[in-house]
Amino acid sequence: MEDVQNRPDTRGIALDAVGISQLRYPVSVAARDRGKQETVADFTLTADLPDTVKGTHLSRFVQLVHEYAGDLSVAALTRMAQDLTERLDSTYAQVETQFPFFVERAAPVTGATSLLECQARLTATARRTCVDAVIGVSVPVTSVCPCSKAISDYGAHNQRGRIAIDARLSSVEEQSAGALRADELIELAERCASSPVYPLLKRPDERFVTMAAHDNPVFVEDMVRNGARALLEDSRISAFRIQATNDESIHNHMAFARVEWPRPGAVSSGAGELQ
Amino acid sequence: MEDVQNRPDTRGIALDAVGISQLRYPVSVAARDRGKQETVADFTLTADLPDTVKGTHLSRFVQLVHEYAGDLSVAALTRMAQDLTERLDSTYAQVETQFPFFVERAAPVTGATSLLECQARLTATARRTCVDAVIGVSVPVTSVCPCSKAISDYGAHNQRGRIAIDARLSSVEEQSAGALRADELIELAERCASSPVYPLLKRPDERFVTMAAHDNPVFVEDMVRNGARALLEDSRISAFRIQATNDESIHNHMAFARVEWPRPGAVSSGAGELQ
Amino acid sequence: MEDVQNRPDTRGIALDAVGISQLRYPVSVAARDRGKQETVADFTLTADLPDTVKGTHLSRFVQLVHEYAGDLSVAALTRMAQDLTERLDSTYAQVETQFPFFVERAAPVTGATSLLECQARLTATARRTCVDAVIGVSVPVTSVCPCSKAISDYGAHNQRGRIAIDARLSSVEEQSAGALRADELIELAERCASSPVYPLLKRPDERFVTMAAHDNPVFVEDMVRNGARALLEDSRISAFRIQATNDESIHNHMAFARVEWPRPGAVSSGAGELQ
């Protein structure tokens, strides 16, 4: 049976990325407060392709996900990306995965517990001589508008928002005690906002959250600056991007702010910048 | 060339609906305050199919959209549905279309104008002896929580929400002066909430909207009841459904309320119920 | 602290459904071939509200999901719906949940195994004197167009499609051996198409699937009729809806067909019709 993918190609175009996306698979991921967490992940896997070859073998990408889905972590994803370069004899491979990630939250007054859905992302990139890994989260929060509060005699518009953080790890190897985890980034994000959100709030909790948020108004600009200050102080992180998005309650569009470090245009080794 | 669709079928299953969906087309629709409105509509067209025929001819559905897209209205959609039954020799046909619909809004203090995106829907259904038509809208609004306001010393959580109304017309024919229009349903929806939303608000407007909303707190239950009261009084409407959905700012899920009239389980001729 | 929701209401509008939607929670569901399956479910819960009361207590809906998420099944969902009517003293409650559901598939020639993502739905409705339950699935399949094959000298357009089945159970109680399961509906759907789809196919498998599908061309009309015939013969099912949707490869829109049994307009007790 002919291997059509292995036919030579003469167009002279090497491809940056060939692969699969939107492959959803049940996975088990490491989580701090509940041991392992079973969830459903969306995978994108890519590798480069030299200009001399017609196509890549996509079934190998699916096979890789099937093999690794049972125990997902930064370390496992890094091995996946390295494994992919070896199986395909490519110089570059990237494995990205995104999944709902749940954290337990206790209501601030009654202590009633429930599970809050955040989104988590893991990305590992392997090149001939190096690997790197990025942990990301998207966290729902609530924000009260400082302008609306200051200029009004009473009330203040507020809304649900999301804080997204992507953090590149300083060292991929050091994935033991003290390693950066999605749980930590989620808590960091929650501290940047007017208040965390909770699935389950009784009336005394609702009263508490309403007033606590009103006491702590923030713009999207404030949320990313609060987050950036905390991320800059964490030596486990070599680069980051933080973005806050507000579902403005008085508009039908979004407000957002974003900062990356190092800055997108900064002179750097290239290894420090987020994609 | 064989007409495969016309082959006989022996499985004995008549089909309720065969057709196309997600066909997007540029359309021109009637609008009150800006004459005609150019927008992009998503079409779903269906017809029934007798048990004796293998398939329908879907190119005729596309042809119909191409012919009618230039002048869309309730009357035109009704003709489309009747036309479809004739071209396919079917006993039932339905044409549904949904599109962004923009209304001009002036900021409440400065009067600065901008265009607010709502969604509008038109559905026409033709049977052998009757046609009917439904106009629908989805309208972004803001709502302040009455519970949060009452139990807190200051502040109150509020959020963006949406009110969706679908109204069946008492008379399809009477599409002249005084006919029900999407613009009217949008304004009706806005009056049910704590405040309308606006794309463009200057600071004096933001102050006004913040306080006006705080003065008028509503649950999702209140919004649908306010709307239902107004809809019940409009003799041009023979049946309706109204639903309010809040993007709760203190949660990561939605709150919603819905009411239909006549009630879903009510004894009726069948012609009065919404699908 | 005032219970604002318990305030009386004088607008005279009883509400059909008040509740929460888009609450996502990690769940464990019964599955045939892999014991229990851990996945992430999207919940919608509603109850009716009498015209005399201002609002419902939505935290009770979240509490219910938190309590039941660990062991989800038709029987559990039915109890949830009944429990909800009791906690809220309502006459009607409905619990709907939808989640990715994975089935193991072996490639047809090499036997390489992988997990196929389908969607499953469970809906339970409780009224004063009865409960009912619906199991639903959405299944990706491939279909070859019979018309394209018949009128062309070679080739035939084909595409990914989805078959969605919702089946009301004849008896909610009999949830023991022989009960209807999502796995069965998925296999039924796969048999209606030109071929199942597989996450992982080696070249001998791809050859097999290509030719098997070409040998078995089906329209969307054929897929729903094939499914309807099988569903009609299953005494565990009292009502069903089946819909097939094709992502047409030669168009930029969808083709679809749908049939319900009993027919939507049929005279019935009301209990037999799907919503």
Added chain:
Amino acid sequence: MEDVQNRPDTRGIALDAVGISQLRYPVSVAARDRGKQETVADFTLTADLPDTVKGTHLSRFVQLVHEYAGDLSVAALTRMAQDLTERLDSTYAQVETQFPFFVERAAPVTGATSLLECQARLTATARRTCVDAVIGVSVPVTSVCPCSKAISDYGAHNQRGRIAIDARLSSVEEQSAGALRADELIELAERCASSPVYPLLKRPDERFVTMAAHDNPVFVEDMVRNGARALLEDSRISAFRIQATNDESIHNHMAFARVEWPRPGAVSSGAGELQ
């Protein structure tokens, strides 16, 4: 009334991008074959913010869209971005807009005409001393798998796919005769695939498209290489990214390939790279 946004900030974090997103507005855009095209655009506008200022004034972003929406083009978008830097006194501003863009297509045998929905994107970026502009399109196509065709005795799996091209203009100024237009990029994309797709095909057209596509099988890799070859030869383009995505008909995931020029890691002035 206090201008809260103008308060000083001491956290020392300059922000890369502050702005609004998901603002939808009716727009009129230049189009080759139908003069002007009325459509609905989704806008994202951002500007940087110095570390010394608390917030930006988002109403100015909305005001800008309101002013420019009536006549959208590359030249207009470039002026918008420059205008935004001046109104906000910022060093950087970017205006991105995406909208459905329709092109008329004649069926290949019968000549029946219909309008095909593509997506188009325009992005303009203004810095102190330079502006640049990117035109992008996403185009639905059909692709027949070369491997499936070669290894099977008959048939070949095929599917709908999308080709996305983003092209940076060599010169923003030269927006006169001979300027690059979205229409051209759409036609370029269609020539890379096994066949274009059409909303409206009669049976003789369907026969033609089926066989033409079968005669011209392409992988996602082939589609991007075909496109890259054509884009490299166009002197109006200084940088590009092309990506092809297939909704694989035998799988439930996507296959894709991508290439950028200059390569993402290439040494360059920075001005040549796409974001």
